[in-house]
Amino acid sequence: MTDSSLTTITAKPAPAETQSCWSCGTMRAVHFCEACGKVQPPAPVDYFTFFGLPRKLNLDVALLEKDFYELSRKLHPDLNALGGSQEQAWSLQQSSLLNDAYRTLKDPIKRTQYLLKLEGVELEEQSKTATEQARSTGQIKKQIVPPDLLEEVFELNMQLEELRMQKKTGDDDPALIEEIGRQKVELEEKQKALLQELEGRWKMWDGMIQRTQNGQPVSEEERRQERDKMVDLLNRRNYIRNLVRDVNEVLESGN
Amino acid sequence: MSTDRIVGIDLGTTNSLVAFMQGETPVVIPGDDGSNLVPSVVALDQNNQPVVGNAARNSLIEAPDRAVYSIKRFMGRGVDDIQEELKFFPFRLAEDLQAGEVLRIRLGEKTFTPPEISALILRQLKRNAERFFGGPVTKAVITVPAYFNDAQRQATKDAGRIAGLEVLRLVNEPTAASLAYGLDQKQNGIVAVYDLGGGTFDISILKLHDGIFEVIATNGDTHLGGDDIDNLLITIALDDTLGDLGIDLRRNAEAVQAIRKAVIEAKITLSSQPSVKLDIELPGGKHYQREITREQFEQLIQPIVDRTVGPCKQALKDAGLKPEQIDEVVLVGGSTRIPKVRALVKELFHREPHTNLNPDEVVALGAAVQANILGGGSVATENMLLLDVTPLSLGIEVAGGVTDKIILRNSTIPASSTQFYTTQVDGQTNVAIHVLQGERELAKDCRSLARFDLKGIPPMAAGMARIEVKFLIDANGILHVSAREQRSGKEAEIQVQPSYGLTDEQVESMILDSFDSAEEDFRQRQVIEARNEAETILAALEKGKKSPAWGHLSTDEKKQIAKMEKALSAVKAGDDYQLIHKAIDALNQGTTRLAELMMDSAVSAALKGKTMDEADMGEGPTAPHPMAPPEFQ
Numbered sequence: 001m002t003d004s005s006l007t008t009i010t011a012k013p014a015p016a017e018t019q020s021c022w023s024c025g026t027m028r029a030v031h032f033c034e035a036c037g038k039v040q041p042p043a044p045v046d047y048f049t050f051f052g053l054p055r056k057l058n059l060d061v062a063l064l065e066k067d068f069y070e071l072s073r074k075l076h077p078d079l080n081a082l083g084g085s086q087e088q089a090w091s092l093q094q095s096s097l098l099n100d101a102y103r104t105l106k107d108p109i110k111r112t113q114y115l116l117k118l119e120g121v122e123l124e125e126q127s128k129t130a131t132e133q134a135r136s137t138g139q140i141k142k143q144i145v146p147p148d149l150l151e152e153v154f155e156l157n158m159q160l161e162e163l164r165m166q167k168k169t170g171d172d173d174p175a176l177i178e179e180i181g182r183q184k185v186e187l188e189e190k191q192k193a194l195l196q197e198l199e200g201r202w203k204m205w206d207g208m209i210q211r212t213q214n215g216q217p218v219s220e221e222e223r224r225q226e227r228d229k230m231v232d233l234l235n236r237r238n239y240i241r242n243l244v245r246d247v248n249e250v251l252e253s254g255n
Numbered sequence: 256m257s258t259d260r261i262v263g264i265d266l267g268t269t270n271s272l273v274a275f276m277q278g279e280t281p282v283v284i285p286g287d288d289g290s291n292l293v294p295s296v297v298a299l300d301q302n303n304q305p306v307v308g309n310a311a312r313n314s315l316i317e318a319p320d321r322a323v324y325s326i327k328r329f330m331g332r333g334v335d336d337i338q339e340e341l342k343f344f345p346f347r348l349a350e351d352l353q354a355g356e357v358l359r360i361r362l363g364e365k366t367f368t369p370p371e372i373s374a375l376i377l378r379q380l381k382r383n384a385e386r387f388f389g390g391p392v393t394k395a396v397i398t399v400p401a402y403f404n405d406a407q408r409q410a411t412k413d414a415g416r417i418a419g420l421e422v423l424r425l426v427n428e429p430t431a432a433s434l435a436y437g438l439d440q441k442q443n444g445i446v447a448v449y450d451l452g453g454g455t456f457d458i459s460i461l462k463l464h465d466g467i468f469e470v471i472a473t474n475g476d477t478h479l480g481g482d483d484i485d486n487l488l489i490t491i492a493l494d495d496t497l498g499d500l501g502i503d504l505r506r507n508a509e510a511v512q513a514i515r516k517a518v519i520e521a522k523i524t525l526s527s528q529p530s531v532k533l534d535i536e537l538p539g540g541k542h543y544q545r546e547i548t549r550e551q552f553e554q555l556i557q558p559i560v561d562r563t564v565g566p567c568k569q570a571l572k573d574a575g576l577k578p579e580q581i582d583e584v585v586l587v588g589g590s591t592r593i594p595k596v597r598a599l600v601k602e603l604f605h606r607e608p609h610t611n612l613n614p615d616e617v618v619a620l621g622a623a624v625q626a627n628i629l630g631g632g633s634v635a636t637e638n639m640l641l642l643d644v645t646p647l648s649l650g651i652e653v654a655g656g657v658t659d660k661i662i663l664r665n666s667t668i669p670a671s672s673t674q675f676y677t678t679q680v681d682g683q684t685n686v687a688i689h690v691l692q693g694e695r696e697l698a699k700d701c702r703s704l705a706r707f708d709l710k711g712i713p714p715m716a717a718g719m720a721r722i723e724v725k726f727l728i729d730a731n732g733i734l735h736v737s738a739r740e741q742r743s744g745k746e747a748e749i750q751v752q753p754s755y756g757l758t759d760e761q762v763e764s765m766i767l768d769s770f771d772s773a774e775e776d777f778r779q780r781q782v783i784e785a786r787n788e789a790e791t792i793l794a795a796l797e798k799g800k801k802s803p804a805w806g807h808l809s810t811d812e813k814k815q816i817a818k819m820e821k822a823l824s825a826v827k828a829g830d831d832y833q834l835i836h837k838a839i840d841a842l843n844q845g846t847t848r849l850a851e852l853m854m855d856s857a858v859s860a861a862l863k864g865k866t867m868d869e870a871d872m873g874e875g876p877t878a879p880h881p882m883a884p885p886e887f888q
Contacts, residue, residue, distance in 0.1 A: 069467050076640055077669065077730045081423060081629040096669035096727055103666060 031094055032074040039080055042093045046118055047101035055115060056209055057202035061106055068102045109237070112198060112230055115205075119227055149236075153243065156183055160250050167253055177251065184247045187240050194237045201230050261394040261423060261630045262384050263431075263622025266373060266411065268327040268454030268480060269589065271295050272619035273380040279635035281435060281623035283616050284387045286379075287784075292615060293383070297375045298322035299363045307379035316516065319345055319508035321363045325482055326376075328454045329358055329369040330414075331407035333755040340478070343486040345508045357757055370410050370757060371765055374417035381418060386784055389836060395420045396626040398618050400455040401427035402475030402646045404692050405704045405734050406755050412731070413757050417765045423629050425731040428452075429459035430470055430643050431621030432587040436612060437463055438624055438635060444582035445471075447570075449600050449608070450618075451563060452588035454480040458567045460574045460581070466638030472573035472665045473646045474566035481522070481590040483559050488518035491555075492535070496543055510538055525552045526592045553595045560599055567603050573665050584608040587617055642667050645728050652689035652698040661726060664694065671727040675741075682714040686722060690734065704734065713743045778832070785835035789827045792839055796820060796846060804852035812848065819845045 021033035022040065031050075032039050048055050051067055073079065075098055080091035104110045159180055166172045205226050212218050263281070265272045270292040274283045283291040288309055298306045298314035299321045306314070314322040328340055334352055341348075349359035349366040359366040367375075377397075384392045397420075399411050408425055415422035429448035436446065443464050450457040457475035461468055492514045496502050504510040517535045524531040530548040537543055571578065584604045590596060591614050600608045627636050644665045650658035651674065661672040676686050686709040693701030712720050721741040728734055739746055757765075796816070799805060808816075823838040 069464070072467070072642060073640055076642070078424070078625070078628055078640060079632075082631055092669055092727070092729055095730075096671040099667040099670050100672075103670075 031071060031098075037074065039075055039083070039087055039091045039094055041090050042097055047104050047114060048118075050097060050101045051105065053105075054209060054213070055118065056206040057112060057115060058199075058206050059105065059111070064102065064106055068098065068106075071098050108195065108198070109234070112202075112234060116227060116230060116234075119223075121227055121231055149239070156180070156243070156247075159183075160246060163250055164253075167250070180247060180251065184244060184251070187244050187247070191237060191240050191244065194233055194240065198230065198233045198237070201226065201233065205230070260384075260388055260390075260392055261396065261626040262380075262392055263619055263624070263626040264377065264380055264395050264397045265428070265431075265619035265622055266327065266376065266397055266399075266414070267295055267618075268325050268452055268482065269295055270453070270615065271376050271380055272616060273384050274616075274619040274623035275384070276623050276627040276633065276635075279633060281438070281620040281627075283619055284384050286383045287386065293376065293379055294324075295326065295376050296322060296324045297326070297362070297372050299365065303363060303365065305375045307375055316509055316512045319512050320347065320361075323360055323362060323367075323372055325454055326360075326369050326372045328478060328482070329360070330373065331369075331404065331410035331755055332358065334358060336755075343482075343489070345511060355755070357755055357761075368757065368765075370414040370762075371417055373411065373414035374765070377414055377418035377420060381420060386781075389781070389833075393419065393421055394423055394626075396424045396426055396622045396629065397422055398428045398431045398622050399425050399732075400450075400452075400475060400477055401429050401457040401459050401473045401643075402455070402477050403427075403732070404477075404647055404702050405732070406702070407477065408732050409756050412733070413762050416762055419766070422731075424625060425733070426622055426625050426641070427457070427459065427470075427473070427643055427646075427732075428455075428618045429457045429473070429587060430461070430468065430641055431619075431625060432585060432612070432617045433459070433461050433463070433468055433621065434624040434639065434641065435617045435621035436585050436609070437466075437468060437639070439612070440583075442582075445576065445580060447567075447581045447584045447604060448587055449563070449567070449584055449591065450475075450587035451590040451596060452480050453590070454478065454482045456480060456563050456566065458563070458570045460570050460576065467640050467642060469642040469667070470644045470665075471576075472570045473644055474570040474573070475646065476562060476566060479559070479562050480588070484522055484556050484590070485515060485519055487555060487559065488522065489514050492518065492533070492543060492545070495545065496537065500537075500541065500543075502537065502539075502541075504537070507538065514543075521547060522552075523592075525549050526594060549594070556593070556595060560593075560596055563596075563599070564603065578604045578606075581606070585612065585617075586610055587612070587614050589615055643730070643732070644668060645670060645732055647692045647702075648694055649704075649726060649728065649734065650691040650693070650698075650701060652691060656698045658691050658693070658696060658698050658701050662728060666728075668728050668732060669730055671725060673723055673725050676709065676720075676722045676724060677718050678712065678715070678720045679717055681717050683717065683720075684712045684714055685710050686712065688724065690726070690736070705736075707736070709738050711745065712740050713745060715742070781832040782830045782835075785832040785839070786827055789823055789835055789839055792842055793820065793823065793827075796842070799846065799849050799853060802853050804849060804855075807852050808849060816842070816845050816849070 021036060021038060031042075046055075051064065053059060072095070075091060075094040077088060077091045077095055080087055083091065104114050159176060163172060163176055163180060166176070208218050208222065208226060260275065262284070263274045265274075272283050272291060272293065274281050276282075285291050286293055286308060290309065293308040294312055296308065296311040296315060298311035298318070300306050300314075311322055315324060323346060325344060328344075329337060329346075333355060334348065335354070337358070347361040349361055352359060357368045357370075359368055360372065377395075381392050381395075395415060397411055397415055399408055403411070411425060412422050429450045432448050432450065433446055436448075444462075446461050446463055448457070448459045448461070450459075455475065455477050456479040457473065459473040460471050462471055463469075489511065493505055493511070496504055504514075514535055517533055521531045521533050525547065528549070530546055533543065533545045533547065535543040581604050584600055584606060586597070586600065586608045591600075591608075591610075597608060597610070624636060624639070625641065627633055628639055628641070632639070645662065645668050646664060648660045648664045649662040649672070650660045653659045661674060662670050676688070678686065687706065688709065689698065689706050690704040691698055691701035692704050695701050709722055709724065712722060719742070722738055723741050724736065724738045726734060726736055737746075805813075819838070819842045823835070823842050826834045826838050829835075
């Protein structure tokens, strides 16, 4: 890396008067000027706002894709390559913000995680700290097991360990493989069910946001409860996903 | 603006090309030898002047210590990375090379870094384009393998700068190919591009939607290609000569290059013939002969070809697609001419691949399309936009030597991630950060991109500082880093120590080394080339005067031609190349009818059973063989 790595790219908040386009002076859209098409300085907004969406979890992904393509046609650096260096820098920032936002919002899990983060839940930080602690104490990938899964998981881990040993010595037991495969299918079913359950929570959340927009008060307690339910679902889903990954690893190893 | 011509360059392992958008179609610009492909070979002549392309190829055999090929495999790599390669490539590294330093390769008495060697190739392409346009070319789009990492991309960009080119964009080769394909086909759907070239393999899966080319997943191997097949055949020949004749040629660079040339020829033949006979003269006059059937060849290369399977499956998996969901598979790269490779692609994607595009040229053509888009577009490219991805995950080393991935592979670029760091000790003013690229769990298994210190953090109690570090991958796939201490709002200073990269100062000095008189060089070259062109047309005219066609011209026509001939002869001696070009154009125009008459008599002569030569056509245009560069004896 040479010069480019040293470039400092800092999103500077747009000054108040830039409600009008820096280039032609017309009132402008958030990202680019409707009149002259010029990319505007990025404003520090969250992903929902970037797309002009309310902080709701049910969203039309096809519509999001359409907006993503349309905004790409305005903001992408390839289409602003003839502009001055400042314009090009804005285009790069706006375009990366657009891509980051789209990547996050189109995925149901990432979208939920992001919303919770905006709500002040430090999901990522929590799990990161936990993983880093686990790693420094040598316990890689140890997570807190959801209590109702405890027994099942314990059993499965035993079986996985057994299969690992068998694979090492080269005499894997087809019955064991079948049994683990069956459990894997069950886990995947559970994963799907959790996603559905999560989507159910989205409805509750979106309803609550709608009520707020309609001027009906929503208590902080209610908001917190909704958040906690989603956090719990995400944790469980995460746990099962990792488990499925482990199972796949063992099943596919040595083949 | 005519001075702002942006060209598209395919800087290949084996061959390089330059192309541009002529009206609504991308075209390849030929070199002065009429060939579209410039072999990516660089040699030093007797006067230590660099020679590039076909001219350099002979040096490979005659003076292998003064020539280098396949330099692309060495771009952005350190001495530890290339031990395996060095077994096959007869390159001599500079003796004083330090670990962690950019490679330097010895040619004759001089040493060159891989970006400098690539720059020589780029400069040749630049010249070809300048001759073609009759004016300077300073801006380019250059293609790179999709699976190139940050260091390899940066090295390519540096090469452009050294060659005096502003690199407006690095485009991934398979994506570039898809642009050329899409321009041609204009259909929505899912396309897979399978690109097996001389030294690299890429697979990219794209969604084409109303002019948007959105890459969904990409994968590959930057050290897999035709070179590996060649090396395998060379090894067999060397083993044979050692075993049967007792001659060890492994250290004999001339002999190895002669064998290399012969096996490449054989490999190419086997794509169209059921068998081929190798016949190589060895030092001492003995001949090495061997017959290879296609069946044997296919068995031999199976392990190499099979190495493309893993990346293809991974790309499909990452894209969340089944082979049946791919609407078209486009083949790119010379190695996809091998029937075995085509069979494998068919098996992998359950369909016949699209082979209508010239696999040698399609990447350069796509680069020209992208150059056109960057230059403001045209009617043909009006709605086209490329949304590419980063091929490798970007990570940061955290406690325990583990990689914490912050931007996942296949994220659309530009992409960014913001991370927060704090201090561990009271008054700490520096934080060290190690940036990695790769998919592996442990930092030591990933590619180290850079280590840097966040400096100038205001002293405060441990854990109080909150440093925001923004990692941004731009549209070239190159990383930028910026940092800010949030509590004080102070910008932290970042010092990046590039892993195997050139520093800015190094690149600057290399530019100065080769470009201290670029403008003058350009003008002089133009004059010389214009004079040569004038000589050629004047000689052709002399020939025409002796042909029967001359008699068919009216006295007036002959008078006109004589006048223009005189004018050209007059300006030819001067050094205004534009005047010379004008006179050439005039004479060309004036002799159109003569040329037509000559053509007619040539055709009728040919019909009477005479050959074109006997009909005195002079030298016809050379037609490049569709299979391979025609340099073999």
